[in-house]
Amino acid sequence: MRLRVRVLLAAALVVAVAVVAAGCGGGGDTKGAAGDAGPAKNQVLRMAWGAEPPSLDPGLATDTTSSNVLLNIMDPLVRLGPDLQPVPALAESWDVDGKVVTFHLRDDGRWTNGDPVTARDFEYSWKRTLDPKLAADYAYQLYGIVGAEAYNNAKPAQAAALRDKVGVKAVDDRTLRVTLTSAQPWFVQQAAHHSFLAVHQPTVEQYGAKWTEPQNIVTNGPFELAGWKHDASITLVKNADWRNAGKVALDRVEGRIIVDGTTRVQAFEAGEVDALDGGGLPPADMPRLKQLPEYEKYPALGTYYYGFNLKNIPDVNQRRAMAFAIDRQSIIDNVAQADQIPASGMVPKGMPGFETIEQHFLPPRADLEKAKQFMARADDPKQKITLFYNDAPGHKEIAVAVQAMWKELGIDTTIKAQEFAQYLEFLGPPPNNAVDMYRLGWIADYGDPMNFLELWTSKSGNNNSNFASPAYDRLIEKARNTPDDEQRYELYRQAEAMLTGPNGALPIAPIYWYTYTNLERESVKDTFQINPLDQFDLSKVVIKEA
C-alpha cells in the first residue's frame, strides 16, 4: 500500500498544479451565491457509502453504515437535536419519574404496509434484541433496563420467565413504559440509537433472517429501502405515507457502496456522487482535499488515546512527563491532518457538560521543560518501553512521531504493530504484561460523558491500563444515579480529574478528539449535516439549484 500512497501524492501534486493553473486563468468569475438558489427540480441525491451494511436489522446492526441507513428508513422514538438533547420523533413527549421513563407515541406512525406503529412494536423489538437466541451483539445497549441483562444471559429453560420481567411494557398502543436499573438521565437520549428502533413483528416472523431484503422489509421512516444490491448499491425512495412526508425534499437517494477511500474520492471528483457518508478521507489526500470548496468537517464525540500499563510504568511522574512531551497540535497539523482537536482529557469537546469537566492540565503543544521536571521527579523511570498499535492507516505515523518526542526525555520506544482482531485479544483484559503502552480510540454511543468515563472503572472490559480505583468506581456509580445534569457533571469533573487532572493517575495520554471529514457538493452542503454521533438525517437534505 505504501507505493500507492506515493502515487496518490504524485497525482495530488498534478491536480494541485492544475488547480492553480486554472485559478490563474479565470480571474473575473463571479462566485455563484449558493445561499440564494432555490431547491432544484431533480431531488435525487447520489451518495457513496463506505461499506456494505453487515445487517439492516436494528437488533443486529453494530456499525455506522447500517446505523445510518436504518435511521433514515425507520422512525426512532426521539432524534438528537443540535446540542445532542432529545427532540420528539415518533414519541411526541415523555415523562421521567425517577427510574421510570414513559414515552407517549404519536398516533400517525405507520408501517409501510399500512399497519399503525404502536408501543407494542417497541416492547416486542427490545425484548427480541435481548432474546439470547437472537444473540444480538448490541443487546448490552439495553442493559440499563431492569431485567434486560438477566434475560439476555438466560438459559433456555428460564428464558420465558425472565422475558416477562424485562422492564419494558406497552401500557396501551401509544404508551411505552420503561423501568431502568438506575436513574440514567441519558436514557431518553440513548433511545435515538438504532438499537432502540422498532421492527415489524409479522414481517420478522414471516421471513426470518431474510426480512431485511428490500422485497420483504417493512419500515416506518421517511425513506423506504427500494433496492439493496449487496456490496454494490443501496437505493432509498421517499416514503410518501410517512407522517411528515410533506417536509421531506429528496425523492430518491441513490447510494453506491465504495469501500476503498481513494476510489470514493475519485468517484466524487469525477462527478459520479454528490456526497460521501463521512466515513473518512484518505490521510495522504488530506492536504489537497482540505482546499476544495466541497470539503466539510464536523466535530465528533471520540477520543484517540495512548493507554499506559500502570504496572509497567508505575510512577505517575513519568506518565506525566510522557503526556507533556507529546506535541498534539503538531501531530494533528503534520501527521493526522484531518482537523482534529488536541485532546486534554478523556471526555471529548462537544460533549454536554464538557466546560465543567475539562481539566486544562495537558497542553496542546509539547511542554518539554515541564516534562523534564516531571521526569526528574520520577523514581526509577522506565527507559525502554514498548508501544503497541493496530496496523491500520495513520497509527504508525503517529507512533513514530511520539517515539521521537519521547526520545527527548531519554526514553527509547519500540513500536509494534498488530492486526486489529488479534490486537484486541492481545491487549486484554486482563491487561497484558508485555504491553507498556497501547493505542486505542473510543467513539461515543450516546451523548453523555458516562459513555467515556465508565471505561475506566475497575470491572470495565475496555480498561487495559491496570488503573483500578474504588473511589473512581464509586463516583461513576453515583453519577449513574444522579439525574440532575449540573450535579452529575460535577461528579464527572471529579472523575476526569482522577484520570487526567493535575493530581490524576494518568492511565491514558489522550492525543486528539476526532473529527468527521467529508466531501459534499455545494448544492447540498448546507443541508447535509453529520452530527457528533456520526448520524445524518436525509429527510432534512434539500438539493439546491446549482
Added chain:
Amino acid sequence: MAAYIIRRLVWTVPVVLLVILMTFLLMKQIEGNPFRQTERAVPAAVQANLERKFSLDRPWYVQYANYVKGVATGDLGPSLVLRDRTVNDIVKEQFPRSVELGLLAFGWAVLLGVPAGVLAALKPNSRFDYGSMLFSNVGFALPNFLVATLLIYFVSVKWGLLPTSGWTTWQHKILPSFTLGLVPMAYFARLVRGTMLETLQQDYVRTAKAKGLRWRRVVTVHVLRNSLIPVVTAAAPLLGYIITGSFIVENIFAVPGIGRYYVTAVSARDYSVVMGLTVLLSVIVIVANLVVDILYGILDPRTQEARG
C-alpha cells in the same frame, strides 16, 4: 478417457476434505474474535449467546464434522459478520461477478497477449518485437493497484471517458478487467513468443516449408497449434487465480465480487466465509487442472496415449 476423468473427480473428495481441515485448523490458530469488530468489549453473556448461535461453543472436531456435513449438502453456513446473509447467498450473488471479471480479464489477455507473442516471434528482433516485449515486461512488473489508480485518475477523473468504479454497465467493466488482465496478457505474450520461436526451429516446420506449403498455413496449422500447449497449461490455473485472486482490483474498482471478501473475511475472523471461499477456490483449481489435462489430450494426442 471417461475412466480417467472419473478417477480424477473421485480424488477431489479427499483433497477438499484436507483443504477444509487445514483451513479450519489454521483459522482456529489465529487469535481474534469474530464478534468483536470494534474496540467495544463484548459482554460475556453476549459472547456466549453468539457462540451458541453459531455452534462455536462445541469441540473443534464436532464443528469440523458439522462443517463437512454442510459442505456435502451444499450448505456453507451463515456468515459470522454479515448477519443477514449466508455464505451461500454471498457465493450465489457475488461469485458470478468475479467469474465475469476473470473471464473478461482473460479475454483481454488472449485477445492482446497471444497475437502480440505470435507477431513478435514471426519477426524476432524487430521493432514490434522489442516494443511488445517491453510492454509485456512493464505490464508484468507493474502492480495492479498502481495500474488501477493511474487508469482511474487519467481515464475517469481527468478525461472523463469511463466511470471510476462500479459494475453495472459495460463501460464500468472495461478498466477493472483490463487491469486484471494485464499480468496474464504480458505472461501470454512472452510465453507464446518463446514457444513459437522454439517451434519454428522444429524439423517438421522445415519439412512443411520444404514441401512448399504456404507459410500462413504452416504457421496457423503447425506452429501455432503446438505453441499453444504451454499456454493451455498455464491458462487454467491462471484463470483460477484471476477469478479468485482479484481482491485488489475488486476493491479499488468497487466490483461487488467475491475476491475482496476473501481477504476482509480473514481480518474480520468470519470463519465460515473464509472456509466457504477456500473450498470454492480449491474446487475451481482442481477442476481447472482437470480441464487442462483433457485439453492436453486433444491438442497433443501423445499425452493421452501415455496415460493408457
